[in-house]
Amino acid sequence: MDNRPNIIFIMADDHAAKSISCYGAGINHTPNLDRLATEGMKFNHCYVTNSICTPSRAAILTGTHNHVNGVMTLDSKxxxxxxxxxxxxxxxxxxxxxxxxxxxxxxxxxxxxxxDFWSVVPGQGEYYDPEFIEPSGIEVEPGYATDIITDKSIDWMKKRDSRRPFFLMCHHKAPHRSWECDEKHKHLYKDPVRLPDTFTDDYKNRARAAKVAKMRVEEDLTYHDLGLVQPDGGDSVGTKLLPKWWFKERKVPAPDDVSKLKLIDKDDGTVFTFKSKAELTEFKFQRYMQRYLRTIQSIDDNVGRMLDWLDEENLTDNTIVIYTSDQGFFLGEHGWFDKRFMYEESFQMPFLIKYPREIKPGTVCDDIICNVDFAPTWLDYAGVRQPTYMQGVSVRPLLQGSTPTDWQQVAYHRYWMHRDIIHEAYAHYGVRDQRYKLIYWYNEGFGIEGTRAGGQPKEWELFDCQEDPLELFNCYDDPKYADVVRKMTKLLEDKMAEIGDEPVHPPLPPIANGTSKVAL
Incomplete structure (x- = not known):
């Protein structure tokens, strides 16, 4: 009998830590996810190395950064x-x-x-009656995706060889855009969610990238995102159908004069009218949050099913259960939805883990870890040698409650997907330590009118995350932070050299004594 621990890795898509109640934001209730925190450990500083879906998944699977595994954009394979x-x-x-x-x-x-077994949805997959690809072919599974993915996961565990340990990757589609919930959850979250403090951000004192990004709740959500019928045709309520791609991509307008605007709920035909642009913008936010949080409720339900099944089978004590997301997500912070940026809301991943044999219940870790560290950790617990190509490190010492003196308190991020005309998110890279975050925007992307932005000036941002946790003030050019700029630049360059990534930023100018020595 092999007594090594089983490993269950549950990952959602675009699940912000703030929408898990144990993280304390108070916007929803996730009792089953909270069980992982109360019975195990919650990480407050787990970070993604590239805040976009496909590259993050590759980093988790291989334990390497994206320039090494070759998966740098959504189009990568x-x-x-x-x-x-x-x-x-x-x-x-x-x-x-x-x-x-x-x-x-x-x-x-x-x-x-x-x-040994795989059953995966094609592309993004569908919320209802999704297709699954298996070695034997493609088949449609009737029902709701989150339930079906859990059913398949539990069915496989039931059929396993009980004499050997298992490793299961259970990857949910939810809560990915366009946030289509299970019918039984449509009544939830009707009370308004408090607007984030930065919802009306004007993007002053920041790099140009923040201002030009097309991820704004006010302007860039579509009819399909919000479950609305278009004025000239839509998805239901007896109106003529437009092509599916048009319905999904067409944005809900944000005119200054909203007096003639009418929006229609595609499910029940409710008509919404507005007295001001601000009222329309808040309607979009509340509608977005309702849809987003309702899809998460199914995830919470199904994590509970998984944990209950482990209890019933007497597998709990010897099973590591992890819950995370492929990256963070903006829930109206800075006026945004989506991800991509190294700003904290999309950079931070939720990370909850329980393993009764080793992790003390109810513990919290504030050390920095990254998604490239997941694979080495699993190999460590499995007693399998970590191969030399992996760039992450096992976080097992942190799970045991001890932070090594040489623990590298740094997270590196690089967003390569800079030819995305839909979101206009500029290419950038940077590092974060326990207090500061340094970002270099090399601005290869598209400008506001869809022209290439390669001619835009390159920009640096430095945030003091202790004094400015909302990341509203770029202090890169503040003389008080000159030594910090040099320290963080040195940290960035050392990290890039360590992982073999090539910098494109110019060297810092010499300091007053004529050297380029970095102040530490």
């Missing part, structure tokens, strides 16, 4: 022949399975490898 953590665990005697959202490419050359 993983090479099925490169090594990954599932292959190492399977070689080490684990049974392995991948269920749900894969999003690392489709077809024979990009299908999941290293798994």
């Amino acid at each position: 993983i090479n099925k022949y490169i090594p990954n953590v599932a292959k190492h665990l399977r070689t080490g005697g684990y049974q392995t399975a991948m269920v749900g959202k894969w999003h690392l490419g489709e077809g024979e050359d990009h299908e999941p490898t290293g798994f």
